[in-house]
Amino acid sequence: MRVSELIDPITKDWDVGKLTRCFMERDVGLIRKIPVAPTFTDSWCWRDDTNGQYQVRHGYKLMVSVQDSGHPVSFAWKDLWRLKIPPNILNFVWRCIHGVLPTMVTLASRRVDVDTMCHLCKQHPETLRHLFLDCIHVQALWDSAPLMQIASDDDFVDCFSKWLAMADGQIVKSCIAACWIIWKHSNALVWNSKVWLLSSLKHDITHTLIAWEEGLEHAVPPLSAMTTVDSHLCEEQGTVCIFVDASVFHDSGDGFFRAIIKDNAGAYLAAKNGPLRCIGDAFLGEAMTVKEALSWAKERGDNKVIIYSDCQIVCRWFSGMTRDLS
Known part of the structure; x- marks a missing residue:
């Protein structure tokens, strides 16, 4: 049965008799609330726009309002995008929040045959939380960072959300810089057998923060x-x-x-x-x-x-x- 068969051809409205015979009383009432306009041609429309026109921002708004992996993807993106840091670093954070940064655990979840253990401590699986916060080889980087609000069962998205909630742009940038340098040095260790040196990481974190603070236009020539x-x-x-x-x-x-x-x-x-x-x-x-x-x-x-x-x-x-x- 088509919807058109439920419409009275004379009154151009719902045929109540047919609706009563085909549907329950509750459903009949709901159907009759739907306006009928047989003179209009059916077409696609986007329900969240007054003109029915789809725009990319509509899709983005819908995407960030749904649940993903138990987290509200309505992450505080506006607070993040306001930070004055390079676009590639923002992309790095985006990948972290969405769980697509290729840690060993993430690769294994995508059926890549890898050893999931952390390449630094060799004791725990390499998740984002472990690599950036919990590994014994990175904990010293956070000695002066405001991590007292981070619970032991918080994953990386929870941690980052709490950093943003502090409403201190410098703290957030410091945390991002630390994660970025840890990620770069971790890759250098895995792929180039570069020695892991905490002093080198601290050096790069400080240099990165100053580069973000003042911009490359102030760089001193080599x-x-x-x-x-x-x-x-x-x-x-x-x-x-x-x-x-x-x-x-x-x-x-x-x-x-x-x-x-x-x-x-x-x-x-x-x-x-x-x-x-x-x-x-x-x-x-x-x-x-x-x-x-x-x-x-x-x-x-x-x-x-x-x-x-x-x-x-x-x-x-x-x-x-x-x-x-x-």
Whole structure:
């Protein structure tokens, strides 16, 4: 039976007799509430739009309002999108929230033949929660982070929701930066056999936060690009430019500095190198290199000095243009 057969061809309305014979009393009442318009041609329409027209934002709104894996996908996306972080990092967070980041447990759930144990501790399955928060090799990264509100049975989506609820953009960005660096270093360990060093992770997290804070437009050019002296900075007679760089070896903790002095015309004057006691800390090594260069300049009697460094973070620290996020 077609719907048209339930409509009286004379009155152009529902045939109550047929409805009574075919349906229960309750259903008859519901059907009669549906307006009949036989003169209109049937067409598709989107019920959540007053004009019946589908738009991508309508589908997105519907998608984020349904339940997924026991979580309301109506996650605080607006709060997340307001954060001033690169698009690829936002995509990374999106993948984490939707459970599609390829951790070992996620890969195994998609029938990929992999060992689900964490490649760092070898003791627990590598879930998002374990990799980013619970593994003994990452816990030290969260010593100063506000994790007291995270319950032991919270999964990663719960944790991230609580971070956003703190309404502190800097805290949220710090948590995201930590997760991003942990993910990058974990992949480097698995695919490139890179040594896992906590000091290296802390270095990269701090560098990442400052890059997000100030933008790449403030980046200091690398030492290899600083082959000429900026004449507008060295116009005053007697000014010297010192180019400095540090090398730190995380496996041994050893560090070394090197410095080259040029006059205001760019001519070579002197060079120096030596060891540093920076205990494997790259930032400390770069800062101590500047100290060594200034001490050397004082010994030489150079009173007008411009320092060139390829470390953006140290330059920001010395110029006072950024906060200390270490």
